[in-house]
Amino acid sequence: MRLAELSRRSGVSTATIKYYLREGLLPPGRQINATTAEYDEEHLRRLRLVRAMIQVGQVPVAKVREVLGHVDDDSLGRSMRLGASLWALPQVPEPDEEDEYVQAAHQEVAALLDRLGWRNAKLLAAIxxxxRSLVVAVAAFRRLGYDWGVEQLAxxxxxMHRTAVLDLDNMETHPSEAERIEFAVLGAILNEPLLQALHRLAQEEETTRRYGFA
Amino acid sequence: MRLAELSRRSGVSTATIKYYLREGLLPPGRQINATTAEYDEEHLRRLRLVRAMIQVGQVPVAKVREVLGHVDDDSLGRSMRLGASLWALPQVPEPDEEDEYVQAAHQEVAALLDRLGWRNAKLLAAIxxxxRSLVVAVAAFRRLGYDWGVEQLAxxxxxMHRTAVLDLDNMETHPSEAERIEFAVLGAILNEPLLQALHRLAQEEETTRRYGFA
Incomplete structure (x- = not known):
């Protein structure tokens, strides 16, 4: 397809597509003559991914380039490719290791992983x-006087583990490895707002079931 | 306790506490003499809530005042008090009702609630x-070519419903109605980052279980 059709099918303006091409976020089309290039379904898919990262995830262009570098690195195994892609996305602030609540939270999270039998997550803890986001979140609870322990967290x-199982089952329905990794990156950006909205709606449903509408 | 002790126990500076008092986010202490006021455990609890909203949730001061107005309005039933408090917190952008993906998402979400039997959530849909957040999230998936239907969403x-059941079970362990409502507001601010972190960690655990570490 030509640039105009790529624009129409993706809903992204030709000016923006040209910008992505210049920035290397989209691979060049197949040059037909001096002024015309041809694009395919893979361009369309990649364009959707880039747009989701930039517009929905508000990921800076340099980060998008970094994530795509990992998505495309088929020298890596699937876990590494997934990990590198997802870890390049913006993260919450780092824990302040001097903070007493952070130190207590570290112990709590370690105990939680032991209880759950999440051995792999424990091996990955250092990196x-x-x-680290979990430690920050548990420390925030503790700082406010809610000493949530393993009993509450488990x-x-x-x-959330069952949610992750669904995520990977859905990922595995995609035919190619490139599509699977792209789906995982999209999922990281789109799935969290979806889960949050479902969770809030479920809270409303459950609240009104228990206490009525008044 | 005096102001200094309230500051020490809450970890909030006396200058900030005075600011919250001036802004009406914290009820005045019991005046002992012209220069000294006495504060109690309820002040401490309220201070934690205010700090969580402002520092963790980045809720603007005017919104905090609005939320606290609902938290304290014991003329309302529990569902209304919870709803009014949580709905006053910042929300995602409103759906663009002219957008074709938003219109399709509305139908999808309605079908989902039918399938789930979430009758109350359906009754609340208009308000x-x-x-609306769920419609926005589903529309974002559709716009990127993932036509997730009821099968994928249910x-x-x-x-998320089971998660909400846990939330309310935890809330009900708190003795007074004021504490329950405060806990729900805190939960809305602190629980979402916690769930997100648990979800991401679970994805790493499950990914490495399925595909190894390479």
Whole structure:
């Protein structure tokens, strides 16, 4: 397809597509003559991914380039490709390791992973942004006087594990490895607002079931 | 306790506490003499809530005042008090009702609630920000070519419902109605980052279980 059709099918303006091409976020089309290039379905898919990262995820262009570098690196195994792609996305602030609540939260999270039997997550603790985000979140609870321990955290973790199983089952329905990794990156950006909205709606449903509408 | 002790126990500076008092986010202490006021455990609890909203949730001061107005309005039933408090928190952008993907998402979400039997959520659809957030999230998926239907959404919704059941069970462990409502508001601010971190960590655990570390 030509640029105009790529624009129409993706809903992205030709000026923006040209910008993405210049920035190397989209591979060049097949040059037909001096002024015309031809694009295919893979361009369309990649364009959607770039747009989701920039417009929905508000990921800066340099980060998008970094994420795409990992998505396209088929020298890596699937876990590494997924990890590198997702870890390049913006993360929450790092924990302040001097903070007493952060130190207590580290112990709590370690105990939680032991209880859950999440051995891999424990092995990744030193390098995983998700682990550090969890420490920050648990420390925030503690700082406000809610000393949530393993008893309170474990049931939530089990439900989130079942959510992650669904995520990967959905990912595996995509035929090619490139599409799977792209789906995972999109999922990281789109799935969290979806889960948040479902969770809030479920809270309203459950609240009104228990206490009525008044 | 005096102002200095309130500051020490809350970790909030005396200058900030005085600012919250001036802005009406914290009820005045019991005046002992012209220069000294006495504060109690309820001040401490309220201070934690205000700080969580402002520092963790980045809720503007005027919004905090609005939320607290609902938290304290014991003329309302529990569902209304919870709803009014949570709905006053910042929400995602409103759906663009002219957008074709938004229109398709409305139908999808309505079908989802039918399938789930979430009758109350359906009754609240016209006024609930969570409902609109869900429409926005589903429309974002559709716009990127993932036409997720009820089949894909329902298992996520079931897991989020179980999460909401845990939320309310935890809320009900708090003795007074004021504490319950405060806990729900805190939960809305602190629980979402916690769930997100648990979800990402669970994805890493499940990914490495399925595909190894390479």
């Amino acid at each position: 995983s942004p998700a682990y 049931p939530y973790a089990e439900l | 609930s920000p969570a409902y 298992p996520y919704a079931e897991l």
